Amino acid sequence: MNDLIKILFRLQRFIIFIILELICLYLLIQNNNIHRSSFLSSSNxxxxxxxxxxxxxxxxxxxxxxxxxxxxxxxxxxxxxxLFKTNIVDTxxxxxxxxxxxxxxxxxxxxxxxxxxxxxxxxxxxxxxxxxxxxxxxxxxxxxxxxxxxxxxxxIINPTFSISAKIKRNNFFGSLSWNNKSYREAVLKEIPFHAKVNIGDTIVTSGYSSIFPKEIKIGTISNFQHQDGDNFLDINVKLIVDFKQLKTVYIVENLNKEEIKTLENETTND
Amino acid sequence: MISIHRYLIHTIIIILLQVLIINNIQVNPLINPYIYILIILVLPFKINKTSLIFIGFLFGLIVDIFSDTYGLHAAATTLLAYVRPNLINLAYTKDSFEDGSYPSIRLMGFLMFILYIFLGTFVHHFSFFLLEVFSFNSFHITITKILLNSVLSSICIILYYLIGFKHKR
CATH class of the missing domain: 2.40.10.340 (Rod shape-determining protein MreC, domain 1)
Structure with missing residues (x-):
């Protein structure tokens, strides 16, 4: 028993090192969760x-x-x-x-x-x-x-972010996420290869979500390619928002969100 | 010999420099030097090795709070603080240390000091950038980041050292 304590004492520096590293890793892994604990975030x-x-x-x-x-x-x-001046009833x-x-x-x-x-x-x-x-x-x-x-x-320029987006011209929709490299670019997936796509087409939000309003601009198509045997196109999107210049933002609340959520839950429970 | 409040002032200056200025200089997505590890590297020779690890951990955690990285900097600085005694043995071969003396160009010689700073920076950056991507995919990009930033950070650290740590004659 005495020997064991001696060994532990000699290794104390190493043990403390390992414990602290484990704490770090724990914090790091928790951080992968979107709703991570916020006590160390810069919103403090x-x-x-x-x-x-x-x-x-x-x-x-x-x-x-x-x-x-x-x-x-x-x-x-x-x-x-x-354009709206003629409206009489303010709804x-x-x-x-x-x-x-x-x-x-x-x-x-x-x-x-x-x-x-x-x-x-x-x-x-x-x-x-x-x-x-x-x-x-x-x-x-x-x-x-x-x-x-x-x-x-x-x-958008975070790997965990993804959003349902569509090509404004022909309404094909897919999911858009960051390309993990440049803060000006994202990739749009799940657009079938028979869709007619042009460079410069505008990408907007699809509105199939209770969070984002419909038809808000995301960016424009910078280039695309179709790999043989793949059913979908690889589309690169140039984001319209320049994150380096970002100073003011608008936060949008969907006032019908609760209603949509309850309705969807009721339907899936049936 | 550096008194404790000079260390504190340098710590505050360096952290502010890091989070307010250097983290905002975004020339290229590959480049982001981290100079705050200088403080861990120049703590006195005779500091208790166990408390050094705690200092490293706390220090990393402070930088984490400012940069939203949750344990990323702390993991890297803890590792740096753990291996620092070995780095000193490598770069400074004398057996006895004066009380309160710290790693400096005067004591170690210019080349050995640069080697010591570079090795320390490399250990920190190696663990930092690997943990940041958390995978071995696109390893060549990670290793470019590590090498590029190690060189850049070492240069910045030595510049700061030359300006900020003039010893009294």
């Missing part, structure tokens, strides 16, 4: 405040270009408004199915194997997990972790 308060400060500084320097973007969007919306609030909130991006990574975004809105602003995140161009990702003032977003 201290790093949130620090990144908030960083964003304040860099946002100030970008004010000019942000202003320009907002002006452009404003003009576009005003033009659309003219936009009682019949809408999506609610938009805006948020600022305070931290983003684009060149990791697993990228995440941190935004400055949290549960106090009504953000919940599994809400869609859009920019003024198109799809950004999906809210996964929510704290009181900050939340983390799973962007």
């Amino acid at each position: 308060y201290v790093s949130g405040v620090l990144y908030d400060f960083k964003t304040n500084v860099s946002n100030f320097l970008d004010l000019k270009s942000t202003n320009k973007l907002l002006l452009e969007e404003n003009t576009r919306l005003k033009n659309k408004l003219l 936009s609030l009682s019949h809408r199915s999506f609610k938009y909130r805006s948020a600022n991006v305070i931290n983003i990574s684009v060149n990791r194997t697993k990228n995440y975004i941190t935004i400055d809105k949290g549960s106090k602003d009504g953000i919940k997990p599994e809400m869609a995140v859009l920019s003024h161009d198109g799809i950004v990702g999906l809210v996964i972790n929510v704290r009181s003032h900050f939340s983390t977003v799973l962007p």
Whole structure:
């Protein structure tokens, strides 16, 4: 027994090393789960405040270009408004199915194997997990972790993200995910090879989901190929959102989500 | 001899430098140097080997919190802290250490110091990038990342060392 204790004592450095490495691996493997424990994420308060400060500084320097973007969007919306001027009954609030909130991006990574975004809105602003995140161009990702003032977003450029997407011109739909290499590109799978596809075709969300609104732009086809014997095409998509330039995002809540979910559950239980 | 609060100030500066500036310089998806391991490499020779492992672990965990990587940096820094005594034996052959002396160009000589920094960086980057992809698929990309970033990080670390750790004469 004494010898055993002596041996253990001599090996204490090695044992502590192994224990700490196991803790690290445990954290790392848990991280593969989308709904991972959030106690160490950058939506926590201290790093949130620090990144908030960083964003304040860099946002100030970008004010000019942000202003320009907002002006452009404003003009576009005003033009659309003219079309609706003739409407007498305002049904936009009682019949809408999506609610938009805006948020600022305070931290983003684009060149990791697993990228995440941190935004400055949290549960106090009504953000919940599994809400869609859009920019003024198109799809950004999906809210996964929510704290009181900050939340983390799973962007398209993360290997665990995938979304149902379709080719706008002919409505063929498939599933879109990141190509794990460049932050500007994704791959669209499950498009049958007889579908007529052109370079430059727009890819939009299919709307077959209770999270993402229908017909939101994702990107354009940059190239495609068909391998012999394969029933499906390999399509490369150039993403419309430039994640390096991302400053503000919209968080979209589907107000009918509960109803859709209950209905689908009832049907599958029958 | 570096006093404990100088170590603390360097730690804060280096972590801020890493998470606020270096992690945001995105020239190429392959390149992301990690310079914060300098602090683990220049802790005094005589530090308790067991507490060194804990320091490495804590230090990695702090960087993890800022970069959303959950144990990735911590795993790599713990390994680095575990093998550091062996690296020192390799690069610094004298038997006795003065109290409070730390790995430096003055004590080890320029070449040995560079070798020591490079080996330490390589150990850290090797485990870090392998754990990051968590597979041996596309191993050539991973090994390019490891080598490229080891060289780059070593250069940055030595630059920071030359600027930040001037010893008093």
